[in-house]
Amino acid sequence: MTAYYPPIMYIVPETEDGWLLKTILLRRMQVSRKLQSRLKLTEQGITLNGHRVYTSVPVQAGDVVEIRMEQETSADILPQPIPFEILYEDEHILIVNKEAGIIVHPTHGHYTGTLANGVVDYWLKKGEAYRFRAVHRLDQETSGVLAIAKNPYVHQHISEQMIGNRVDKKYLALVHGTPDPKQGQIDGPIDRDPEEPHRRIVTPDGYPSLTKYEVLESWEKGSLVKLKLETGRTHQIRVHMTSIGCPLIGDKLYRHPVYAEIDGDMDLETVERAEGRMPEYAREIMRLDQAILRQALHAHELSFEHPVTHRQMTFQAPLPEDMQQLRQQLKS
Incomplete structure (x- = not known):
């Protein structure tokens, strides 16, 4: 016997009396044609007042439309x-x-x-x-x-x-330096780096990409920045912040330009050994990158409409411990 998840229900209002069932499914319940085709293959996938019917039938006000998906x-x-x-x-x-x-x-x-x-x-x-x-x-x-x-x-x-673009995604990042101005947007097309395909770069021929940002706190060496994605390109925040000279602290793929001036793998021991020949600002940048084991990026908030209850929902996750410690280090 087929096991189903609990049904998703829709009651036809007076204004939709006479509509075709498939129109209700597509326009009101927002069931894609692909999913409709899948639901038609099961006994209780699509029902009207508890009965299996063709989706080409008209509905009446007060009718109960239900869809059920197999477990x-x-x-x-x-x-x-x-x-x-x-x-x-x-x-x-x-x-x-x-x-x-x-x-x-x-x-x-x-x-x-x-x-x-x-x-x-x-x-x-x-x-x-x-x-x-x-x-x-x-x-x-x-x-x-x-x-x-x-x-x-x-x-x-x-x-x-x-x-x-009806889902709100907000991030928190700790970055080198401070963006100027402290609130704005980065409108920079993104595509693969032809020399390193696993990387992305801002290029005039890339895909449209937009990131909004706001500096929440700033210190001498870095900033806490809130970012909102208006598009969803791979590595978008990391690429955009690097493009304005404020790469994410700890990012090993999109690193501060100072690394281009230095040869070799710059772990903390190497940085300390190089103290005599390396500018102080370069040592500070590298020490900050050594202070966290990953890029300092956190998906802080997510908002969307619940697909079934249609309530607007917002979820937040606090800044994790490693980023809190890095923030304290920047502050002190």
């Missing part, structure tokens, strides 16, 4: 007891505070030890069946708020909000 599991993800912090959970979504250093989803060469392994293990121990669907991405070394959908409808709905 799924992530059979390809090995359950592992990996702890993670839950910020919010209901039967449709899971919001977590991802730690820095953990990969979100298994990839080639990283089949275990990921957030997905921990979440799948957590669901199994609760006796629940869901497929792991991260709605958006965070780099391995970026901490903060991450949304996970529990069914394809929720995943599609939030993804469409992101495409329509």
Whole structure:
């Protein structure tokens, strides 16, 4: 017998009397044509007043439209007891505070030890069946708020909000120097670096990319900056902040220009040995980068409309310990 998730319901108002069921599904319930095709293959996927019908039938005011999705599991993800912090959970979504250093989803060469392994293990121990669907991405070394959908409808709905720029994503970063002006936006097209394809650069021929920023605190050597993504390019914040001369502290891929002046791997011991021949400002930049084990970037806030309740929801994750310590070091 097919097991389903709880139904998602819509009651037809007077103003939509006579509409076709498929129009209700697409325009009111925002069920994509792809998902509609999938739902039609199951007995209770799409029902009208409790009965399975063709989506070409007209509806009447007061009719109850329901969609049901089959329960799924992530059979390809090995359950592992990996702890993670839950910020919010209901039967449709899971919001977590991802730690820095953990990969979100298994990839080639990283089949275990990921957030997905921990979440799948957590669901199994609760006796629940869901497929792991991260709605958006965070780099391995970026901490903060991450949304996970529990069914394809929720995943599609939030993804469409992101495409329509209706999802608010705000980050906190500790950067070298202080942006000038202290509040503004960086409008710089981004594309792959032709010389190093794993890197991204600002280039006139790149994809449109926009980041808004505001300096929250500034000190002699660095700043705490709040950033809002208006587009979602790979490494966007790291590339944009580097482009204005304020790279993220600790970033090993998009480093401060001072590194171009120095040969060799600059670990802390090398920096200290070079004290006699290295300018003081260069030593300070490198020491700051050694003070944190990753780029100082944190996904602080995520806001979107709940796909089922339609309430606007906002989730926040506080600044993690390593960034708090770095902030204190900059302050003192």
